[in-house]
Amino acid sequence: MESAQKPEISLIVAPELRLFLASGRRQADRTLVRTDGASTLGHVVESLGVPLTEVGALLADGRPVPAGHLPEHGAQITVQGVTRPQQVPGPLRFLLDVHLGTLARRLRLLGVDAAYENPDIGDAALATRSATERRVLLSRDRGLLRRRELWAGGYVYSHRPAEQLRDVLSRFAPxxxxxxxxxxxxxxxxxxxxxxxxxxxxxxxxxxxxxxxxxxxxxxxxxxxxxxxxxxxxxxxxxxxxxxxxxxxxxxxx
Known part of the structure; x- marks a missing residue:
């Protein structure tokens, strides 16, 4: 006997997040995804390439749901970007990976607490330090930002230091x-x-x-x-x- 059909959901991804999608999905207003019926909405979104650090609200048929929500067949999902300035609990402190040395120095120049790891200590150690010291990890590595042990994170969208600095200041308002x-x-x-x-x-x-x-x-x-x-x-x-x-x-x- 054939197994039941796997659920299919429809996602509307915020325009600013579509750069994370596969090239064939970036222009479409909606993205259809067939799930396994057991994966959470957060897992589905990340499987499309979007780190949850970049996601604000998740809506299922217009109502807010957590990343752990199990989407049902036919659900209409909206994936919103983070609201700026993004609220982070406690003192705002950053941790930057090995590729963001210039950004780290510019943040420090402005008096912002910006720890910087050089040489590269590896993704696991970076994520652990983020959790232990309650620092927002800044990186251009999408895989690193998907690590579960992260306390908080933010994708750095540009490769130009001046644009990187403006993006971080706009997003987190330190x-x-x-x-x-x-x-x-x-x-x-x-x-x-x-x-x-x-x-x-x-x-x-x-x-x-x-x-x-x-x-x-x-x-x-x-x-x-x-x-x-x-x-x-x-x-x-x-x-x-x-x-x-x-x-x-x-x-x-x-």
């Missing part, structure tokens, strides 16, 4: 406190006198600059050097669009 974090290690910067950091300075730097800051974790010293104008432009652009929510050091030093 508090900004420019010039207060070490771009090398993510530690906190403190004002320092020239005498206190003199042994770490070259003769030319000692003669040319008077305002300094030093990282309380790694000891890195900062001053307004040759790249200060370029860094200031990054900071000013971010503040114009997303605004500060914390006070920076009185004398920014980089």
């Amino acid at each position: 508090p900004l406190a420019p010039w207060t974090r070490c771009t090398a290690c993510n530690g906190t910067l403190h004002e320092a006198t020239k005498d206190a950091v003199q042994e770490q300075l070259l003769d030319g730097t000692e003669r040319s600059y008077d305002a300094f800051a030093r990282c309380g974790d790694c000891g890195q010293v900062y001053w307004r050097g040759a790249h200060h104008a370029q860094l200031t432009a990054i900071v000013d652009e971010a503040l114009r669009e997303f605004g500060p929510t914390a006070q920076p050091l009185p004398t920014p030093a980089h």
Whole structure:
């Protein structure tokens, strides 16, 4: 005797999420999927290539349902993107994978807590650290973002650092406190006198600059050097669009 027909459901995927779909499905308004009758809606969505970190609400025939919902035959499913700014419980902290070093430094430049793993420690260790430290994992690796042990995650949509930064600030709206974090290690910067950091300075730097800051974790010293104008432009652009929510050091030093 033939087995019962497997359920078929219809999905409407938000336009901003269609890039995750197979190329043949991206232009269609609806995507038909035949399920095995036992897989959750979350599993079905991820099997299409869409990480759940990028999904906001899931609707079944117009009503909100959890990712663990079992869709019935004929169900009309709507997959919505995340609402911006996305709410994350507790202090907002990030973890970036090995491919996002420039983005990590720019977030730190703005005072955002951004841990960065280099060299690559592997997907399992990254996901575990995200869960242990309650950090939002940022990555362009869709497979990594589908790991169950993740605490929270976000796909980085662009490969250009300037666009990556704007995307993260728009999506998560982290508090900004420019010039207060070490771009090398993510530690906190403190004002320092020239005498206190003199042994770490070259003769030319000692003669040319008077305002300094030093990282309380790694000891890195900062001053307004040759790249200060370029860094200031990054900071000013971010503040114009997303605004500060914390006070920076009185004398920014980089």
